[in-house]
Amino acid sequence: QVQLVESGGGLVQAGGSLRLSCAASTRTFSTYAMGWFRQAPGKEREFVAAISSWSSGSLSYADSVKGRFTISRDNAKNTVYLQMNSLKPEDTAVYYCAAGRSPNWSVVAETYDYWGQGTQVTVSS
Numbered sequence: 598q599v600q601l602v603e604s605g606g607g608l609v610q611a612g613g614s615l616r617l618s619c620a621a622s623t624r625t626f627s628t629y630a631m632g633w634f635r636q637a638p639g640k641e642r643e644f645v646a647a648i649s650s651w652s653s654g655s656l657s658y659a660d661s662v663k664g665r666f667t668i669s670r671d672n673a674k675n676t677v678y679l680q681m682n683s684l685k686p687e688d689t690a691v692y693y694c695a696a697g698r699s700p701n702w703s704v705v706a707e708t709y710d711y712w713g714q715g716t717q718v719t720v721s722s
Contacts, residue, residue: 599623599711601694606716609684613720617679619694619713627651627672630697633679634706635690635718645692646679647702657702662688684720691715 600622609615617633632647646668649655656668667680677694695709703709 599629599696601696601711601713603692603694603713603716606692606718608719608721611684611686611720611722613684614680614682615684615718617681617692617694617716617718619677619679621675621677621696623675623696626675626696628698628700630699630702630709631668631670631677632695632697632702632704632706632709633668633677633692634695635688635692636715637687637690640690642693642706644704644706647704648677649702650700655702657704659704681718684718686720686722689718689720691717 603619605617633645634642636642647657648668665683670677693715694713696711697709
């Protein structure tokens, strides 16, 4: 069982930045693909970004965040990050990190095996 704990959410003005972190409780963190998803009130959970296992550098981003968000991982710290710049009010949501046993990133939530509790991000206009 892998536990994921997100942190770094909060309230920020439009145009600002936040850095989300997700710490995993597994020694085999490097073998997991990691993803970030978000869910706004009244909307379905949607894909944000993902990174493959190890340090292969294979990444994927939703079109809505491309050029503004950056996903990265530090396997030595068992942590995945989401740097969010140029935030917009429409980025307001609960952000979840997810871990998948498959080494390849995926945009499909159902392919991930473990989920964190989520962290709230609120962007004011």
